[in-house]
Amino acid sequence: MIYYLLLPVFSLLLLTIQITVFDIFFLAGVAPEISLILVIYAGFYLGIARGGALSVVLGFFMDCMTGVVPGFFVLSYMLIFLISNVVSFRVYAGGMIFATGFTLACVLLEKLLIILMYKALYGMNVLCDILNISFFQAVVTGVLAPAFFALFRRLEVLLSVWESRSSGQL
Amino acid sequence: MASPKRLYTVIAVLILVAVSLISVSFYFKSPEKTGFFRKITLEAAAPLGSAVNSALGSIGMAWNRYVLLVELEEKNRELERTVASLTREVNDRREMSLECIRLRGLIDMKNDVGFPAVAARVAGRNRLSVFRTVLINKGTADGIETGFPVVAAEGVAGRIIEVSWNVSKVLLLVDYNSNIDALVQRNRCQGVLQGAGSSGCELKYVQRSQDVQVGDVVISSGLDGIFPKGLLLGTVAAVEKKDSGLFQRIKVYPTLDIAKLEEVLVIVKKRGDGR
Numbered sequence: 470m471i472y473y474l475l476l477p478v479f480s481l482l483l484l485t486i487q488i489t490v491f492d493i494f495f496l497a498g499v500a501p502e503i504s505l506i507l508v509i510y511a512g513f514y515l516g517i518a519r520g521g522a523l524s525v526v527l528g529f530f531m532d533c534m535t536g537v538v539p540g541f542f543v544l545s546y547m548l549i550f551l552i553s554n555v556v557s558f559r560v561y562a563g564g565m566i567f568a569t570g571f572t573l574a575c576v577l578l579e580k581l582l583i584i585l586m587y588k589a590l591y592g593m594n595v596l597c598d599i600l601n602i603s604f605f606q607a608v609v610t611g612v613l614a615p616a617f618f619a620l621f622r623r624l625e626v627l628l629s630v631w632e633s634r635s636s637g638q639l
Numbered sequence: 640m641a642s643p644k645r646l647y648t649v650i651a652v653l654i655l656v657a658v659s660l661i662s663v664s665f666y667f668k669s670p671e672k673t674g675f676f677r678k679i680t681l682e683a684a685a686p687l688g689s690a691v692n693s694a695l696g697s698i699g700m701a702w703n704r705y706v707l708l709v710e711l712e713e714k715n716r717e718l719e720r721t722v723a724s725l726t727r728e729v730n731d732r733r734e735m736s737l738e739c740i741r742l743r744g745l746i747d748m749k750n751d752v753g754f755p756a757v758a759a760r761v762a763g764r765n766r767l768s769v770f771r772t773v774l775i776n777k778g779t780a781d782g783i784e785t786g787f788p789v790v791a792a793e794g795v796a797g798r799i800i801e802v803s804w805n806v807s808k809v810l811l812l813v814d815y816n817s818n819i820d821a822l823v824q825r826n827r828c829q830g831v832l833q834g835a836g837s838s839g840c841e842l843k844y845v846q847r848s849q850d851v852q853v854g855d856v857v858i859s860s861g862l863d864g865i866f867p868k869g870l871l872l873g874t875v876a877a878v879e880k881k882d883s884g885l886f887q888r889i890k891v892y893p894t895l896d897i898a899k900l901e902e903v904l905v906i907v908k909k910r911g912d913g914r
Binding site: 481482484485486488489490517518521524525528529530532533534538539540541543544547548550551 | 647648651652654655656658659660662663664665674676677680681683684687688691692695
């Protein structure tokens with residue numbers, strides 16, 4: 470229960486940091502999308518309920534804070550979460566190279582969804598604009614993914630211990 | 640029949656997909672209207688973002704100031720180096736200018752003296768000794784011999800007492816061993832200007848009856864056969880007439896500042912040559 474209570478707070482905090490801190494420390498446009506890494510992590514390691522809730526909340530906050538079309542990030546994050554979840558049943562997701570490659574592919578998929586959305590909704594072709602930066606962003610996000618996976622795993626362990634203590638199991 | 644776990648998963652997935660689609664559908668239903676939860680999120684995100692931005696701004700400002708200080712320090716060092724270099728250059732130019740003025744004075748002096756002369760530079764001086772001598776960088780190779788008078792633009796400096804091939808020793812007029820036949824320019828009364836060390840010089844053998852006043856100019860008489868006539872020696876600083884005795888005691892300050900002597904002119908003049 471604590472997980473679901475803390476979820477909006479931490480999600481908001483994470484997105485705030487992502488939008489502010491990472492935007493400054495990385496070159497403009499190629500800052501890693503930590504929220505997407507977390508969604509993929511959720512697909513790999515969290516259950517369908519926890520991971521799904523996390524994806525929806527993150528997507529919703531992303532929509533609120535940066536999105537132009539409300540619901541787009543909820544939809545895309547949900548899609549990526551489900552794909553990750555399905556993939557985690559078929560492939561061992563703990564490898565560093567796989568994590569990097571899969572994250573890179575997911576970032577590109579997200580950008581592809583953006584291109585398709587713009588094309589479908591506004592009839593605009595934003596392929597060139599997005600391709601200029603999306604590949605580098607995908608690479609940066611992919612390279613950093615294993616490190617963030619390790620960080621999220623630690624946080625998950627800490628949260629589990631806290632939950633166990635709160636419920637009196639330890 | 641599907642297992643409960645599989646059923647739970649399917650239901651969860653369906654709920655999530657439904658939530659996503661509902662979320663998107665809200666936009667298409669009323670694209671200009673901001674929903675309640677979105678408003679809540681924006682209200683919460685704004686102060687959080689501004690707090691983080693503020694903290695980042697402070698850090699960024701501190702960093703910028705640090706970088707600025709580092710740049711300033713570097714610039715300061717560079718400017719200090721430039722200032723030091725320019726100061727050296729200005730000093731060199733000033734030295735050259737002053738040297739020019741001194742040498743011009745020497746040339747004028749050389750023309751006035753009417754004898755051939757050799758310009759020389761002071762190569763060393765012994766400040767601690769009681770003997771008031773300086774070394775100059777010219778010697779027999781330049782035609783200099785013992786006894787030649789040495790002058791500067793301001794007046795007489797002394798005479799050569801030792802000479803080697805390229806160096807000569809000059810006995811300055813303030814040395815106790817220096818004696819120059821002199822005249823008081825105003826009334827032409829004659830005496831011998833003797834060195835008195837740090838006190839300057841003393842004009843000796845001037846009769847009590849002679850009218851010598853403070854400020855009178857003392858020049859060489861030319862009678863000693865060493866110094867040409869009319870060279871500036873000094874000015875009378877004090878006159879003392881005792882109740883008894885034939886002569887009065889006259890203190891003379893050399894016009895030449897011995898401590899600042901740098902370039903001199905050695906007059907190539909055989910003993911006994913007159914003007």
